[in-house]
Amino acid sequence: MTEVIRVEGLVKRFGDFTAVDGVSFTVQQGEIFGFLGPNGAGKSTTIKILSTLLKPTSGTAILAGYDVVRQPNEVRQSIGMVFQDPALDNRLTAEEHLILHAMLYNVPRSVLAERIDQVLKMVGLADRRKSLVRTFSGGMRRRLEIARGLLHHPKVLFLDEPTVGLDPQTRAAIWEHVRRLRDEIGVTVFMTTHYMDEAENCDRIAIIDHGKIQAIDTPAALKRRIGGDLIIVTGDPGLQEDLAARYGVEVRRVGNELHFQVAAGAEFVPRVVADFPGRIRSIQVKQPSLDDVFLQLTGRAIRDEEASELDLMRQHARRVWGGRR
Ligand SMILES: Nc1ncnc2c1ncn2[C@@H]1O[C@H](COP(=O)(O)OP(=O)(O)O)[C@@H](O)[C@H]1O
Ligand SMILES: [Mg+2]
Incomplete structure (x- = not known):
């Protein structure tokens, strides 16, 4: 097996707050590797360091043989990125998004038409090539972002909470596409989620809480630990x-x-x-489910976090709408 990511003792501090607290792991080529943890665990911060958007406070990360701090350009050419927050322009078509991306990543003109065909087919959007993104559903938008992340044939595709806010059916479809990508083109997928059930789709997961990895293993082996x-x-x-x-x-x-x-x-x-x-x-x-594994490792249920998220949304809704009733 070939190692594509090696992270050792990674730390990221914001002022005196430590968001990533000495994280170490490796990812093999062709793996679907997941970071599973509640909101604020340090998942996005880790992904941002690995994709050269943030500098670590200390520790090292090697990606496709390149150091993320010393060789950021080589690292960027080796990765595709789908951010937690959607990053598409309603006024552009699917194809226009891909052409812009190809320019940024120096995809040769001679292969561009074929590549666009290829990635749109992979995510089931071939027939929407000329459609404005304004007309796309949430799931279609995410699939277009995944296609874009693959256009320059990266070694590693980063997906930060790729299915947040999507309905269960669309979530399942996205997962099917991700697994197909791995099987068909052998891309390594590094993704984050706070959905326990979804982490079951990963080959291996790291459970992360308060910036620290609590356990790394296959979902099945983690559940066996419960006994x-x-x-x-x-x-x-x-x-x-x-x-x-x-x-x-x-x-x-x-x-x-x-x-x-x-x-x-x-x-x-x-x-x-x-x-x-x-x-x-x-x-x-x-x-036992991964929920129970998380509970045993951290003493808290990830469901509590989701509940508090819901409470925040309710509070927000009351602030915005409450006065008008
Ligand atoms: N730029 C920043 N400045 C200060 N604190 C930050 C910054 N980015 C993230 N954090 C904090 O670091 C912690 C981890 O954040 P993040 O990596 O986004 O978590 P996750 O993606 O797991 O939800 C959170 O407490 C967050 O508020
Ligand atoms: Mg995040």
């Missing part, structure tokens, strides 16, 4: 301590739920119900 099934119980207030004492397990409180792990969940449920008569309101068994 067994998850029992989720709701019930009376004293239940957390009593379950822990009775079964000698660590019981975590997640909202109004109590979580603990056992080897064989289905057999355990009737035992809990019998041992705590009248005290269990609900009980369920769950196969």
Whole structure:
């Protein structure tokens, strides 16, 4: 296997705040590698350093054999970038976006028409070549940005939260395209997400929180670390301590739920119900998910972050609309 990215001890400080705190990892050619973590974890900052948009405070990053600080031009020629925030112009057509990009990246004129054909086909937009971006849906816009990122045949494609704000069906379609790209042209994909379910599509993921990598592995291996099934119980207030004492397990409180792990969940449920008569309101068994891995590693649920995001949106909506009612 060929290594395309090597990052060692990467640190980025903004004033006295440390956004990326000593991150190290490698990515192999043809891998779909994901950074998974809540908002503010340091995902975009890391991607910006790897794509030469930000200078690290310390540490090194080598991409396609080039140092991101000392050889930024070579690095830029080796990568394609899709930013977290959409960066398309409504007044231009799909083709015009690609021609502009080709000029910036010195794609030879002789291959341009063929390349544009190729990348638009890859993302399923060949028939919209001459359409104004104004007429594109959110998913089509993202696909055009991915096509643009591939036009100069980069070794590595960076996708920063490529599916944020898209509906589940469109998200699945984007993932299908990403996997096809890897299979057909062998491009290495480095992407970030805060959607746990989506990280399942990666070959390997790094779980990042507060600027630090908590674990790196395949999604399956990370879930195996949980060991067994998850029992989720709701019930009376004293239940957390009593379950822990009775079964000698660590019981975590997640909202109004109590979580603990056992080897064989289905057999355990009737035992809990019998041992705590009248005290269990609900009980369920769950196969561990990446959510549970995150919870175990960080002590927090990533869902809490999403909830607080939703709260912020609601607050914002009240500020904007509240006074008019
Ligand atoms: N230019 C900046 N100046 C100061 N703080 C920043 C800057 N960019 C990012 N941060 C902070 O660094 C942390 C990590 O940000 P970011 O990498 O964007 O997180 P993520 O992409 O994982 O949501 C956040 O707390 C953010 O507020
Ligand atoms: Mg980000």
